[in-house]
Amino acid sequence: MNLNMTTTTIKEQNELFPVFLKLEHLTVLVVGGGNVGLEKLTALLQNSPRTTIKVVAIQFNEALLQLAQEHHNIALVPKAFSAEDVIGADIVIVAVNDREASHQICREAKRQGKLVNVADTPDLCDFYLGSIVRKGNLKIAISTNGKSPTMAKRLKETFQETLPEELDQVLDNLQQIRYRLKGDFAAKVTQLNDITKVMATTPGKPKKRKSGSWVIALASGGIIALLFTVLGLLLSAYIPVQEMVGQTGQFLQNIDSLFYWMIVAGFVAQMVDGALGMGYGVTCTTILMSLGVNLPAISGSIHTAEIFSSGASGYSHYKFGNVNMKLFKVLLIPGVLGAILGAYLLSVVGEEYANYVRPILATYTLILGARIIYTAFRKNKERKKIKKAGWLAGAGGFLDSFGGGGWGPLVTSTLISKGRTPRFVIGSVSITEFFVALASSLTFFFMLGLSHLHIILGLILGGLIAAPLAARLAGRLPMKTMFIAVGSLVIIWSLRILLKAVGVF
Structure with a gap:
């Protein structure tokens, strides 16, 4: 008799039971008054601001003291923990930076029958404080079974950006x-299912189309349009065919060290711009001016090279999942129209009028830069809905062309200062920047023609090398680091413009 033995491998699963507690009906004890205690206290207040909370600690940091002053339901008890502190509490959260003390507090709380959470010690926890996504009344709790809080945080950022505000x-x-x-419970469930069925199904035959493929098609069409425009200009009266061939041959024969410095400049500028969503123009301008390149050559070359570098950067951000498609759609058309208008006016009226615009823009972005750095150190980063992002993009595109720069500092810094996640803001603004730069450069080409080929090619080559590296960096930088970096760059850019306006530079 043959017996077939089969072995079933049971895959590990998350067996935590998810619940949503009405903490305003309970009392929570938090042990610890340092940064960890502040983090736990902030999480409690963000989700259940009316909860009765007692915080026991020998010392309290200033931020926690300030938070307690703003909420009357927080009681601070300045003393060492004792067993009597657990009496009357329903839940105990241990947030002390001492593993042995954490074990002792945990044992005492469990001896008295309390549910306990011990910071950064999953094996002692009865429950975890998961990452929370909130859209009004909708709340989603994310748990990785204590294995990776970082993954939970990243998922929270993704859901926060992709879920629409209209869900509430x-x-x-x-x-x-x-x-x-009408009817009994079963009848109501049936009717509600029929009403909401349309949310899960699409009438007609579904189209198999990769999400975001239209963006690539649009970008490809823009590049083709640019190439045909440049070709037409080269074959026009600006550069006749014989002259074009002669200049190309001369360029290849006379490549000097300046060309390689252009590659370095393009690489550095794109690393800054791709990682932080701004700074390409100011970085290129600073390096090129230090190399003795004249201002007209700098302006024309940067706008032309930025098409290719921003295109590579936008594609890389899209590939690495840094783009919020809804935000991109809002920014695209207004940004392009603003860029065309700005480039046309600058070509007609001249640069002297643009000099009056730059200080105004710089003053605004200087304030935004300071606000972004303040947000980086603020524990409770309040997220505000951007109601006029289209107008913001239009203004950014116009000032970028007419004022010689400002798309990134204006659009990126404004969106981040409103609480938007830097990673998705930078990715969305970067991919939009390609179309803004394309529209601006095409307008300049039609109005002014093409020049400074060796500078343009060097910047393009350096930018194409840096684009994927910078996009990868944008997805990995810590949130606080990105806030500080963006804010610092905005302040530097703004101060440079203001000092130049008063004649310092």
């Missing part, structure tokens, strides 16, 4: 529908 309105509408339904 959907919930309100569904609640109204629910109240109007």
